[in-house]
Amino acid sequence: MRARRRKIGDVVTVQTLAPVDGGQAGPGGVAGGEAAGGRGPLRLPVALVVAVLGGVALLVAFPLYGLWWAAPVGVALLAVAVKGRRLRSGFGLGLVAGAVFFGPLLAWTNMHVGYTPWILLTLFQATYLGLLGLALAWVSTLAAKRPWVWPVGIALLWVAQEALRDRAPFGGFPWGRLAFSQADAPTLALAGYGGAPLVTFAVAAAGGLLAYAVGEMVVARAWARGAAATGGALAVMVVGLVLPGTTPAGPVVSVAVVQGNVPRLGLDFNAQRQAVLNNHVAATVALAERVRNGQAKQPDLVVWPENASDIDPLRNPSAAGAINTAAQAIGAPILVGAVLSGPGEGESRNAGIVWPTDLAPGAQPQQMYLKQHPVPFAEYLPLRPIVEPIAQAITNQAKLLRTDFVAGTAPGVLTLGPAKVGDVICFEVAYDDVVRDTVREGAQLLAVQTNNATFDESEAMQQMAMVRLRAVEHGRDSLMASTVGVSGFVTADGNVHDATGFNTDAVIVRDLRLGSGTTPATRLGAWPEYLLTAAALALLVAAGVARRRRTVPVEDTGQTATA
Incomplete structure (x- = not known):
């Protein structure tokens, strides 16, 4: 890492150039662990492999594989891959993880309509994980100075990403939410208290704690903190075992x-x-x-x-x-x-x-x-005059698109x-x-x-x-x-x-x-998701503030420097 200093009147401006994307310097970049011993992001080829492994871990958490415990591992691997990177690299790595995840998960969509719709749906859904990767890279600045932000931020941003994907465009497509991988897990019990968003938050929080543990144990050699974070992740995943459920009491x-x-x-x-x-x-x-x-x-x-x-x-x-x-x-x-x-x-x-x-x-x-909630492009065509010629060109079942479900x-x-x-x-x-x-x-x-x-x-x-x-x-x-x-x-x-x-x-x-x-979830409705998403937006704003130059004292002159 190096710094440039230039004097403007009585103010010394210090611009930090941190290593990003495999050690290259860039203005305004912040290394993932700069505040804790100068640790930087993974080299790009390594980060790419980690992102792919993250997508695989997310995939096998869902049926037919059903390895629910792999979901937080996938969350952690994606977070490790994008931490400290430039925004475009964060987006790209998230996109790769999303394609690896959604492609096989949604392979059933190509059985009778051809490969093109499946590929387009996969890439579109993967874009949301690309945005998540970008957001995680953005928050890295704040997490570098306040490590506790990292696991909390990961969990909040996952919920916000799913909230967006579940609604946009044309009513959204919620397939592949973290919560839907937890049918056999203790975390399923959390659904009765905050619905699918709370289950997603818990799984992503466990993944965030694992990502934090990796940084502490592998990079900083802080074994005690790393072990504590790992224990916290396990506790989050099993907390549902002690939560009472709701049993119907009617006839x-x-x-x-x-x-x-x-x-x-x-x-x-x-x-x-x-x-x-x-x-x-x-x-x-x-x-x-x-x-x-x-x-x-x-x-x-x-x-x-x-x-x-x-x-x-x-x-x-x-x-x-x-x-x-x-x-x-x-x-x-x-x-x-x-x-x-x-x-x-x-x-x-x-x-x-x-x-x-x-x-x-x-x-x-x-x-x-x-x-x-008819399914867009399956039960009706949104923006039919524009979309219909395209749909007819990419599907071998164009005749099925002539009727819209109301x-x-x-x-x-x-x-x-x-x-x-x-x-x-x-x-x-x-x-x-x-x-x-x-x-x-x-x-x-x-x-x-x-x-x-x-x-x-x-x-x-x-x-x-x-x-x-x-x-x-x-x-x-x-x-x-x-x-x-x-x-x-x-x-x-x-x-x-x-x-x-x-x-x-x-x-x-x-x-x-x-x-x-x-249940509490029925009574609360969408409020848990609204509040968690609002917290995620506040975190993104706070990370933006942290990226701006801040005022620090210059000891040798007693003047003020902005960094």
Whole structure:
């Protein structure tokens, strides 16, 4: 490190040129450990390897791998890679880690639409980790002088990054949040106190403590501080073991989930829509026969998955008649996942319809939920005049883009027999507000209707992990009903029961307990995320102030120097 001094009147200006990006000097740069013994950032080739390893660690924390403890390791590796670097290097290293992470995690998106959309989605999502890397590099200035800022800052910036990614653009895409890797971890219990943002904060804080420990033990040889930080990381990851959960205290209801399966996987599953509907009707009628023979318990309600009827049963008498047959046979209301035509030309709606057992001929069901958060570029095209020609050029399924799904406007609270069910359709389970609103409106259990026929088992398992977090977050027994799997029940403690296989037909029945109370997370709503994000923004401002020249005394002249 070297300094330039120039005198202006009675003021001596000192500009520090610190080694950055592999030892090269640059104006205004701050080495990651300059304040503690002159330690600088990793050499760029080493930092690149560390960033790649960080992306790998993040990836294996999620299903199908399920190594939840690797999540804080991934956080730590990315932080170590970017600490003390120039902003553009921080962004680049974060982008690399993000591509390594999101590419395999989202590989199920390329199964039937080609590689281009998958690559574009991967790079777009990786950009958010690039911004995170840039922010971490920015905060390095402050962390160099105040080491305690580093682990706290890492945790806050992770939450802020996810808050942005979950919302922008076009409603965001929350897949790959740190919280969703923790379905089997003690940290899952934190969901009941602050939702997914608090779980992410805890995992990232543990990673931040590990990053701090690496600097203390490997670079500074401060073994005691490093060991204390490592112990702190372990404590954060296991604190959920001592936190009490919420157990539903309401009456027990018997719930059946019908997984009718499809003739073949792929985007053309809806070309087989009559067969898919027939599968679910036949499976329900077969369950009714088993009930009559004493081989199965009579359910109080039945849940079919998303896309169980892609023939609009409100307009097609034959489809309505088939569902009527199933409801009357089983003697219980059915929550039917259906695609409805309209309301306008070129528009559709993704719906959950309550089909009663006593529907009169020609009458229509009175309760339905319309999906509030259609998936951009999958269920509708944003900015269609601009985007449609591009989408047609990069996907081999352009004909599927001609219809836009219209969003609903009300939470999915539906009465099925003795239960008020919070209906959530497919990817909506990833969005905090969609699930939370159903519970606040009185849902006693949660039902996630989904169709995984266009994806694979890894996507289904990632989605099931989200259901598990939501069950704990709101203290509600829950279920996931899929056309092809994985379907299953999730109790309020996050445990999965009676999970089905993938690409099979199955019917599962289980007693669930209705919930009526609210968890701290339900009551607090989005406030934990708002407060943590505000703290992250304040930290970025403080880091900016720390980067400005500050006034220090010059001993040999008694004058003032700004550095």
